[in-house]
Amino acid sequence: MxxxxxxxxxxxxxxxxxxxxxxxxxxxxxxxxxxxxxxxxxxxxxxxxxxxxxxxxxxxxxxxxxxxxxxxxxxxxxxxxxxxxxxxxxxxxxxxxxxxxxxxxxxxxxxxxxxxxxxxxxxxxxxxxxxxxxxxxxxxxxxxxxxxxAGITVFSPLRHAGNLAGKTVAVAGIGGLGHLGIRMAAAMGAHVVAVTRGEDKKALAHELGAHEVIDSEKEKAGNQLARMGGAFLILLTGISARLFEDCIEGLGPNGTLVVLAAIADPAKVIPTALLFGQKKIAGSIIxxxxxxxxxxxxxxxxxxxxxxxxxxxxxxxxxxxxxxxxxxxxxxxxxx
Ligand SMILES: [Zn+2]
Ligand SMILES: [Zn+2]
Structure with missing residues (x-):
């Protein structure tokens, strides 16, 4: 063969x-x-x-x-x-x-x-x-x-986050994983915010079912998410230590940032940012x-x-x- x-x-x-x-x-x-x-x-x-x-x-x-x-x-x-x-x-x-x-x-x-x-x-x-x-x-x-x-990688953290109906779920990065994450989160009834860079994928994100699209090139994704009240769950699918840092600020009360991408670069986390609001950073594999x-x-x-x-x-x-x-x-x- x-x-x-x-x-x-x-x-x-x-x-x-x-x-x-x-x-x-x-x-x-x-x-x-x-x-x-x-x-x-x-x-x-x-x-x-x-x-x-x-x-x-x-x-x-x-x-x-x-x-x-x-x-x-x-x-x-x-x-x-x-x-x-x-x-x-x-x-x-x-x-x-x-x-x-x-x-x-x-x-x-x-x-x-x-x-x-x-x-x-x-x-x-x-x-x-x-x-x-x-x-x-x-x-x-x-x-x-x-x-x-790609499918199981984004589905598993969504499934285990509990009932997502009406909750804000951000999907950071629209690639092999992210495009499926948007569709699955939307199908679960979540309020889906896609985080991408530039205009290129904005229309695609809406087509996939994202309710809002954030351009992380214009302003830090975390600031924009925080203004929306913060995310209950963020799926980080983009391979970027900077995006990881930005996302932490975008978590709402009891929110969880789930790392799904193999980011090998170091990133800075200020522990106090997790303390207030009981925010969590987690990894999820398949x-x-x-x-x-x-x-x-x-x-x-x-x-x-x-x-x-x-x-x-x-x-x-x-x-x-x-x-x-x-x-x-x-x-x-x-x-x-
Ligand atoms: Zn794989
Ligand atoms: Zn075993």
């Missing part, structure tokens, strides 16, 4: 023929239909995370959708022909304190698709049936691919399998499909280059 393989960090992926994966008794073989290109893939390929112990060569890609082609003997939940998705989390031990507390996405023994085991930049991918998710009817199998990482199934059902029920640009697998290096230059508007999806 054809695959795009990372053979060395910091080098272009190598397009080549590789053997098809052999499925174990509890695994399924999936014919890839779409694989989203996440910013994490860029970090992986560029070697930013080389200390994570990624075995080389590796086939990247953790936003995979496709059709089950073969199911192992012990698989009872899926059968050939089923539309499915394979996310970042491909194994959690079920026994460690994190798993036992219900936070399986924090399992130290976790296997990650496209990071520690082969992912979806290939014509076929295998995964344990227990960590493979059925894609509900009504979602386009190719366009749905980014839901498997979600549990239950969050994933809930998100997929929610997306199907509310007609929330990622806005994607489709590119053939063979052009993956160009796609990654365009992502490095910030030229992918929202999300790219590779097709076989």
């Amino acid at each position: 054809k695959a795009a393989v990372c053979e060395a960090f910091g080098k272009p992926l190598v397009l080549k023929e590789v053997p098809e994966p052999t499925v174990g008794p509890d695994e399924v073989l999936i014919r890839m239909k779409g694989c989203g290109v996440c910013h994490s893939d860029l970090h992986l390929v560029d070697g930013d995370w080389k200390d994570w112990g990624t075995p080389l060569p590796i086939i990247p890609g953790h936003e995979v959708t496709g059709v089950v082609e073969k199911a192992g003997d012990q698989v009872t939940t899926l059968k050939p022909g089923d539309p499915v998705g394979v996310p970042w989390m491909q194994y959690a031990c079920g026994q460690c304190p994190a798993c036992r507390s219900g936070a399986e996405m924090l399992c130290a023994a976790q296997k990650s698709t496209g990071v520690t085991v082969h992912g979806g930049y290939a014509e076929r991918v295998k995964a344990p049936a227990a960590f493979t998710h059925r894609i509900p009817d009504g979602l386009d199998l190719i366009d749905a691919a980014p839901l498997l990482c 979600g549990t399998r239950d969050d994933m199934d809930a998100m997929l059902a929610f997306a199907a029920d509310h007609g929330i499909a990622p806005i994607v640009e489709r590119h053939p697998l063979g052009t993956v290096n160009d796609v990654l280059d365009r992502m490095r230059q910030g030229k992918i508007r929202l999300r790219a999806v590779l097709t076989p």
